[in-house]
Amino acid sequence: MPSAINVKICGLTESADVPAAILAGARYLGFNFFAKSPRYLAPADAAFIAGTVPEGICKVALTVNADNAFLDALVEVVPLDMLQLHGAESVERVREVKARYGLPVMKVVGVAVPEDLAALDEYGTVADQLLVDAKPPKGAVLPGGNGLTFDWRLIAGRRWPVPWMLAGGLTPQNVAQAIAMTGARQVDVASGVESAPGVKDADLMAAFCAAARSDGPI
Numbered sequence: 508m509p510s511a512i513n514v515k516i517c518g519l520t521e522s523a524d525v526p527a528a529i530l531a532g533a534r535y536l537g538f539n540f541f542a543k544s545p546r547y548l549a550p551a552d553a554a555f556i557a558g559t560v561p562e563g564i565c566k567v568a569l570t571v572n573a574d575n576a577f578l579d580a581l582v583e584v585v586p587l588d589m590l591q592l593h594g595a596e597s598v599e600r601v602r603e604v605k606a607r608y609g610l611p612v613m614k615v616v617g618v619a620v621p622e623d624l625a626a627l628d629e630y631g632t633v634a635d636q637l638l639v640d641a642k643p644p645k646g647a648v649l650p651g652g653n654g655l656t657f658d659w660r661l662i663a664g665r666r667w668p669v670p671w672m673l674a675g676g677l678t679p680q681n682v683a684q685a686i687a688m689t690g691a692r693q694v695d696v697a698s699g700v701e702s703a704p705g706v707k708d709a710d711l712m713a714a715f716c717a718a719a720r721s722d723g724p725i
């Protein structure tokens with residue numbers, strides 16, 4: 508019997524999103540600290556919302572090319588279980604962040620063409636998890652959260668030495684097919700479970716988790 512599918516719902520902006528996401532079946536909750544995102548949360552607000560998350564649910568901070576001053580202040584106020592590095596952070600920077608904060612680090616790699624896959628092998632030697640996302644279009648304001656898929660055939664059957672998640676344009680409608688095509692056991696969604704940019708929808712979160720589970724029981 509296949510193991511459970513873990514769902515990460517990313518970019519929660521309201522306190523009510525926490526129980527709704529957990530009830531839906533999410534195991535990871537993401538808080539977005541990229542200021543240009545419609546899902547941005549100020550650290551003080553995130554501290555309050557994250558404080559309501561029960562034990563056993565992984566609280567993830569999404570950051571983009573954040574420096575030590577930013578991360579120092581963030582980890583000081585927000586209770587966190589994992590750091591998601593969604594920018595152009597180098598392998599060395601991933602190593603440094605892991606050592607400095609003592610938190611697991613999930614490094615994101617954007618994929619559009621076969622040549623992008625080499626980075627997954629490199630980061631897989633240092634990150635605790637990998638997040639395989641669609642590469643943003645040139646000139647995009649957001650390095651993720653654009654609701655874009657990539658060609659899942661590129662990673663079909665690929666494996667890395669650390670756990671990994673699939674992201675990019677996942678929705679309740681396509682997540683089961685994405686899982687079937689890639690073999691992902693963890694999936695991450697932001698815009699696909701929203702009624703408007705930055706507004707999570709409880710019914711969509713429930714539908715997404717149910718569709719993800721349809722590939723294998725939780």
Ligand SMILES: O=C(O)c1ccccc1N[C@@H]1O[C@H](COP(=O)(O)O)[C@@H](O)[C@H]1O
Pocket residue numbers: 517518537539541544545546569571593640649650651652653654655674675676677695696697698699
């Ligand atoms: O969601 C955002 O606004 C965002 C901003 C900056 C970097 C990453 C962001 N989101 C991450 O991208 C994936 C995929 O998003 P989507 O499902 O395609 O909308 C999301 O799960 C976040 O981890």
